[in-house]
Amino acid sequence: MTDILTAIKARDPEQREFHQAVKEVIESVQPVLDRNPEYRRMAVLERITEPERVILFRVPWMDDQGQVRVNRGFRIEMNSAIGPYKGGLRFHPSVNLSILKFLAFEQVFKNALTTLPMGGGKGGSDFDPKGKSDNEVMRFCQSFMCELARHIGADTDVPAGDIGVGAREIGYLFGMYKKLRNEFTGVLTGKSLGWGGSLIRPEATGYGSVYFAAEMLAVKNDTLAGKTCLVSGSGNVAQFTVEKLIQMGAKPVTVSDSSGYIYDEAGINAEKLDFVKKLKNVRRGRIKEYADKYPGTVYTPVNPLSDCNPLWNHKADCAFPSATQNEIAEKDAQNLVNNGVKLVCEGANMPSTPDAINIFLDRKILYAPGKASNAGGVAVSGLEMAQNSMRLSWPKEEVDNRLKFIMKSIHKTCIDAAAEYGAPGNYMAGANIAGFLKVVNAMLDQGLV
Numbered sequence: 001m002t003d004i005l006t007a008i009k010a011r012d013p014e015q016r017e018f019h020q021a022v023k024e025v026i027e028s029v030q031p032v033l034d035r036n037p038e039y040r041r042m043a044v045l046e047r048i049t050e051p052e053r054v055i056l057f058r059v060p061w062m063d064d065q066g067q068v069r070v071n072r073g074f075r076i077e078m079n080s081a082i083g084p085y086k087g088g089l090r091f092h093p094s095v096n097l098s099i100l101k102f103l104a105f106e107q108v109f110k111n112a113l114t115t116l117p118m119g120g121g122k123g124g125s126d127f128d129p130k131g132k133s134d135n136e137v138m139r140f141c142q143s144f145m146c147e148l149a150r151h152i153g154a155d156t157d158v159p160a161g162d163i164g165v166g167a168r169e170i171g172y173l174f175g176m177y178k179k180l181r182n183e184f185t186g187v188l189t190g191k192s193l194g195w196g197g198s199l200i201r202p203e204a205t206g207y208g209s210v211y212f213a214a215e216m217l218a219v220k221n222d223t224l225a226g227k228t229c230l231v232s233g234s235g236n237v238a239q240f241t242v243e244k245l246i247q248m249g250a251k252p253v254t255v256s257d258s259s260g261y262i263y264d265e266a267g268i269n270a271e272k273l274d275f276v277k278k279l280k281n282v283r284r285g286r287i288k289e290y291a292d293k294y295p296g297t298v299y300t301p302v303n304p305l306s307d308c309n310p311l312w313n314h315k316a317d318c319a320f321p322s323a324t325q326n327e328i329a330e331k332d333a334q335n336l337v338n339n340g341v342k343l344v345c346e347g348a349n350m351p352s353t354p355d356a357i358n359i360f361l362d363r364k365i366l367y368a369p370g371k372a373s374n375a376g377g378v379a380v381s382g383l384e385m386a387q388n389s390m391r392l393s394w395p396k397e398e399v400d401n402r403l404k405f406i407m408k409s410i411h412k413t414c415i416d417a418a419a420e421y422g423a424p425g426n427y428m429a430g431a432n433i434a435g436f437l438k439v440v441n442a443m444l445d446q447g448l449v
Contacts, residue, residue: 015098028432075123078104081442085121088162109435116382141172186388189381198384206240208376212335215411225249233323322347330355346370371429
């Protein structure tokens, strides 16, 4: 096991995020390998940690001043053992191979947990849509799709949105794909409702995360009602996490963006959340404006010299990290524990560092890893694919009920796998083991390919 990780680090020494994701899974599945020696003989770890295909391309586009710009485009097609590659596109300056490989690797297990036939992939660009006009975003998306279209398809690879890629970007990408291929297929998910999108898809990741948290609390004969909750981020996942928490009787008190965060001790209610949605989705403003509108709210700007994030240093019962990777470090985890938090449910992908996770596990905090708790988004993407294939559109209630059922099923799968392999109550071990077993068994069934 150590030799495999050492070899991966030696081959790609700069890919720290990918190393972190692989190390977590390798450590979790040790009991599985001990019980199934044929997995080692068939080198399943070496195969599952190497992408089936990595696509890297340039994306030239013209800004509104007539200046030609060039960005990098990526698609990591990680594993297709149980279905076509499925995973989002991220447009953000931080995008690089390491981040996309870690996201694609996580996606493989997340998709396996949904019970739907989807492989894992991820992609994106170092393009930053922030501050760009609609026309600039359109020109970039069209150029990006001119290359990506060669590598995707409804039965091959079905991208979706992620950070920086919402309904606007999906629309521009789909329009160019349709023009290039002369076909109207479900090649992208996260589409607008009028032309193939699914009800509940925008809400799915946030709603699913809260549904998963409710299942965790139900095991302890508890509910979210009356719980004070810390939520990071203010994008799609955070907004609908807050919305569902309000609906279930909890009191969310924080949201954030890259400039800082707000703490509203009175709680974020439906009216305040509507302001956040308009602020971030329509005006694309900064979260500081929330504090300007609602007196009594405290705004704290980001301090790059601080050794912790003060958002995680408030009295609360539950935490929903919903912004980005590695946003909860060791000191943040200690602050959460010291402030009474008993549940951490990840809406973002890998938002907790290994040291933070160790604190949660050591202190018996109910901890849900993102590959399980935020799988609702890709689950409803899979349901969107099914609707597209049948040329149907299911009503909101049906999609929401299917989402609840899937999150309940993922929770049970994690609990059962953890118990079977000697780690009862450890959702991280359960998620990694259950996802790993499904994927590697499919790989072995299909031969050495």
